Amino acid sequence: MGGEGESGTSAPAGGVGIPASRCACGTVTAPPAPHCPECGGPMTPDTLPAVGEILSYTILHSPPAGFAAPLPIALVELAGSVKFLCHGHGEQVGRYRIGRQVAIEEVDGIYYFSTMTLRERITLFWRRRGEAEEKVRAILRSALRRSRRS
Amino acid sequence: MPAIYVAGVGCTRFGRLEAPLLALLDEAAQQALRDAGVEEPDLIVVGTMNPEEFTGDGTVAPLFASFLGKAHTPAFRVETGTSSGACAFFAACAAIAAGFARTALVVAGEKMTGLPTPRVAEILSRMIDPTERRYGATMPALAAIVTRAYAQAYHLDPKDLASIPVKNHRNGARNPLAHFQAEITLEDVLGSRLIADPLRLYEVCPISDGAAAAVLTAERRAVRVAGLGQGTDHVALRHRRSLVSFRATQDAARRAYAMAGIGPRAVRVAEVHDAFTPFELINMEDLGLAKAGKAVQALLKGETALEGRLPVNPSGGLKARGHPVGASGLAQIVEIVWQLRGEAGARQVRDPRVGLAQSIGGMASVNWVTILTRD
Numbered sequence: 001m002g003g004e005g006e007s008g009t010s011a012p013a014g015g016v017g018i019p020a021s022r023c024a025c026g027t028v029t030a031p032p033a034p035h036c037p038e039c040g041g042p043m044t045p046d047t048l049p050a051v052g053e054i055l056s057y058t059i060l061h062s063p064p065a066g067f068a069a070p071l072p073i074a075l076v077e078l079a080g081s082v083k084f085l086c087h088g089h090g091e092q093v094g095r096y097r098i099g100r101q102v103a104i105e106e107v108d109g110i111y112y113f114s115t116m117t118l119r120e121r122i123t124l125f126w127r128r129r130g131e132a133e134e135k136v137r138a139i140l141r142s143a144l145r146r147s148r149r150s
Numbered sequence: 151m152p153a154i155y156v157a158g159v160g161c162t163r164f165g166r167l168e169a170p171l172l173a174l175l176d177e178a179a180q181q182a183l184r185d186a187g188v189e190e191p192d193l194i195v196v197g198t199m200n201p202e203e204f205t206g207d208g209t210v211a212p213l214f215a216s217f218l219g220k221a222h223t224p225a226f227r228v229e230t231g232t233s234s235g236a237c238a239f240f241a242a243c244a245a246i247a248a249g250f251a252r253t254a255l256v257v258a259g260e261k262m263t264g265l266p267t268p269r270v271a272e273i274l275s276r277m278i279d280p281t282e283r284r285y286g287a288t289m290p291a292l293a294a295i296v297t298r299a300y301a302q303a304y305h306l307d308p309k310d311l312a313s314i315p316v317k318n319h320r321n322g323a324r325n326p327l328a329h330f331q332a333e334i335t336l337e338d339v340l341g342s343r344l345i346a347d348p349l350r351l352y353e354v355c356p357i358s359d360g361a362a363a364a365v366l367t368a369e370r371r372a373v374r375v376a377g378l379g380q381g382t383d384h385v386a387l388r389h390r391r392s393l394v395s396f397r398a399t400q401d402a403a404r405r406a407y408a409m410a411g412i413g414p415r416a417v418r419v420a421e422v423h424d425a426f427t428p429f430e431l432i433n434m435e436d437l438g439l440a441k442a443g444k445a446v447q448a449l450l451k452g453e454t455a456l457e458g459r460l461p462v463n464p465s466g467g468l469k470a471r472g473h474p475v476g477a478s479g480l481a482q483i484v485e486i487v488w489q490l491r492g493e494a495g496a497r498q499v500r501d502p503r504v505g506l507a508q509s510i511g512g513m514a515s516v517n518w519v520t521i522l523t524r525d
Contacts, residue, residue: 029389031281037389056302056393058294059347060286064272067286070347075295075387083388085285098302110284 017047018104018111020082028082031109050104052078052113057088057096076102076113086113151247151378151409155371156364156522158186159484162259164360164472165329171198171205171261171361172217178363179218179257186365192251194218194225197238197258198476203273205261214257224251229476231277232425233511234258235362236479236518240378242366252368258481259361260474270357274475277512279386290354292387292513293426294346299393300432301348304443308348312339313449314427315352315470318463321456322470324496329358329472355425358472362481373490376412376504377521379405385515396514399436403508406519407438414438417521418502419489420460421482423510424467433508434462437519461499464489479509483520490524 021032021043028046029037036043057074060067072088074096087110088096095115102113160181162174169177175196183189194215201207211227230237235258242254262270275288282292301311316336322328334352342351366375381401384390391397407413414437422433431445439460440448448454454462465471465485468478486505488494507520 037384037386056295056299058291058298058349059344060288060291060294061344061346062271062288062290063286064275064288065268071286071291073285073287073291073295075393085282085287085388087285098299 018050018078018082018106020046020048022046030078030082030084048078048082052076052102052104054096054098054100054102054113055083056098059093072096074102074113076104076111078104084111086111088113151243152368153370154243154246154375155367155369156373156375156487157188157253157367157369157371158182158184158365159487160185160363161327161481161484162360162362163327164358164474164477164481166263167359169359171201171207171210171259172214174261174359174361175214175257175259175363176217178259178361179255182257182363182365183255186367188253188365188367190220191223191253191255191365193242193245193254194220194223195238195242195245195254195256196225196227197229197234197256197480198227199229199231199234199260200273200276201260205264230516230518231511232473232475233423233479233509233516233518234476235481236483236507236509236520237511239364239480239483239520240380240518243375243378246366246368254366255363256366256480257361257363258477258479260476261359262357262474263359267357277385277515282386282388288346289513290346290349290426293429294349295387296393296432297426297428298348300428303394304446306446308340309336310446310450311353311428312336314424314430315339317449317455318424318427318467318469321464321497322466324456325466325471326495328466328470329356330466330470349426349428353427355468355473358474360472360474360477360481362477362484364480364483364487372524373487374523374525375520376523377406377408377410377519379403379407379409379519381405381517383515385512387513395432395436395442396510396517398514398517399433399508399510399519402517402519403437406521410521410523412504412521416504417460417506419464419486419499419505420462421465421467421485421505421507422462423478423508424463424469425473425510427469429510430462430467437506437508456497456499464494464497464499479507479518482507482509483522486522490522
């Protein structure tokens with residue numbers, strides 16, 4: 001994860017990124033596509049932070065076979081202007097707003113979004129800090145090993 | 151393009167009908183041929199969306215030609231989803247312009263009510279990008295996502311949007327061919343059940359049967375095909391640049407206006423694709439009939455009503471006339487011809503000379519604009 005990122009986008013928050021593809025013309029798509037839908041050019045793999053914004057949404061009351069009503073579906077835009085459909089959590093319906101920040105998760109090729117409260121944002125921030133602490137600890141451990149060897 | 155004229159038109163009643171597809175196509179075609187005074191067209195073009203699944207009929211063009219007693223006449227079928235009827239009209243014009251035919255019969259229809267509603271919805275959802283379909287996205291779901299974005303961008307409330315089906319049902323009540331011929335109120339619309347929030351039942355077109363037909367000719371007649379245009383966009387909603395306008399309509403309109411040598415100000419009557427009624431406002435803006443975000447003002451001021459400055463959907467639109475998917479694009483053109491010839495009865499617009507029809511295929515991925523004039 002993150003190793004294929006060639007775009008200089010920031011490291012994914014929360015530890016899990018969204019696989020995407022990027023074209024030289026600036027178009028980014030998720031899920032990844034072999035050809036750019038705008039110019040037809042080749043695309044290279046990329047990973048985007050799993051945080052986005054609700055562009056619009058619906059609560060579908062007559063969903064097709066295999067889906068339970070009510071079914072929240074949103075069009076979400078990630079930083080980097082990738083858009084895709086996402087499923088929401090039924091119990092969060094009251095929190096949906098256009099422009100609202102959401103966290104994205106992928107399960108079995110389907111994207112899910114959840115709205116973030118202040119507490120959840122702080123949790124996310126701490127998780128990022130945790131990552132940083134982990135890195136610092138790793139650096140210290142390796143430094144210790146090196147000093148023992150010498 | 152060399153001059154092409156509409157010599158005759160026909161249309162069946164729309165609604166839940168007993169007749170099979172071929173009989174509906176036949177009824178519309180016979181009416182158009184009689185109206186045109188033509189017995190032997192050089193070409194038959196059929197527009198249908200999915201007869202293979204709706205009724206189990208394949209190779210409908212020769213099947214219909216044979217049914218009509220014209221199995222010797224060149225015939226083919228075209229398909230662009232819910233705009234197939236407009237595509238058939240274009241294909242026939244192209245054939246005449248290229249010199250392949252001098253007189254063409256265009257006929258378009260669909261028979262949908264023989265299947266249960268969930269099955270019809272499933273067939274219609276084939277027009278959605280496969281990746282987006284995996285999320286349970288249906289046509290109403292995507293239309294609802296567009297509607298919410300549009301309403302938020304231009305500060306429209308549910309009552310503003312509910313005025314559209316009220317107007318179109320009022321027109322449908324004056325159209326003896328319409329699926330729904332009863333007026334409705336704002337309260338009816340706002341009290342109807344949610345299909346895909348914020349879209350309610352009365353903001354979504356019905357499932358209908360029906361057919362429409364036109365005879366086109368290179369010989370001079372009263373109504374001329376002045377402009378034709380088509381536009382394509384990504385099927386996937388996630389690849390669209392804008393959620394509050396349809397590029398496929400804008401491209402089709404630009405091409406049609408350029409061919410006709412006129413601008414939107416010359417248009418005196420319009421039939422636009424209101425399968426989901428908020429789209430009527432988006433379409434007006436994409437066609438240049440209103441500035442972005444301003445179509446609602448024209449609606450609320452009554453400018454788009456039958457007696458207004460620019461009547462929109464005098465037939466009742468897809469909402470009230472009904473939406474047999476393959477037929478609608480051509481039925482809109484038939485209505486414009488009747489309006490230009492002053493034959494629209496109780497819903498006649500005052501003396502129009504330029505009329506426009508706009509048809510949407512899928513979630514606005516393959517759209518058509520047709521401009522007709524009375525010389």
